[in-house]
Amino acid sequence: MADRFDNQIDTLSQPARDAFAITPHATNEVDPLPKAIFIGTGGNITLRAADSGADVVFKNIASGQILDVRARFVRASGTTATDIIGLA
Numbered sequence: 768m769a770d771r772f773d774n775q776i777d778t779l780s781q782p783a784r785d786a787f788a789i790t791p792h793a794t795n796e797v798d799p800l801p802k803a804i805f806i807g808t809g810g811n812i813t814l815r816a817a818d819s820g821a822d823v824v825f826k827n828i829a830s831g832q833i834l835d836v837r838a839r840f841v842r843a844s845g846t847t848a849t850d851i852i853g854l855a
Contacts, residue, residue, distance in 0.1 A: 783803070783855055785854070786854055787799075788851070789801075789804065789838075789852065790851075791846040791851070795840075796840060797853055799853070799855045800839060801837060801838060801854050802854050803834060803835050804834045804838055804854065805833050805834075805852040805853075805854060806828045806829070806831070806832045806833075807848075807850025807852065808848060809830040809832070809848055810846070810847030810848035810849065811824055811826050811827065811828065811845060811846060812824070812828055812841065812845075813842040813844060814836065814846075815838065815839050815840040816838060817837040822840070824845055828848055833854070838853075
């Protein structure tokens with residue numbers, strides 16, 4: 768199938784072209800760096816944003832919510848949300 772948008776420049780404001788499971792981990796970076804994160808089953812998510820020097824906790828994230836944050840790390844400790852999908 769032809770992609771009419773294949774010649775478009777991919778920017779943060781463009782829709783994601785890739786979706787992949789994110790498994791929270793103590794030290795592993797999220798690769799590729801996502802444009803946003805989809806939370807399948809709600810809870811808390813501990814992450815470090817791409818340009819941040821410290822982790823933050825997003826509390827009480829609803830199931831089905833998209834976080835518009837470029838997360839370099841999604842930590843296992845403190846993360847209770849599951850079915851996390853990276854959108855890149």
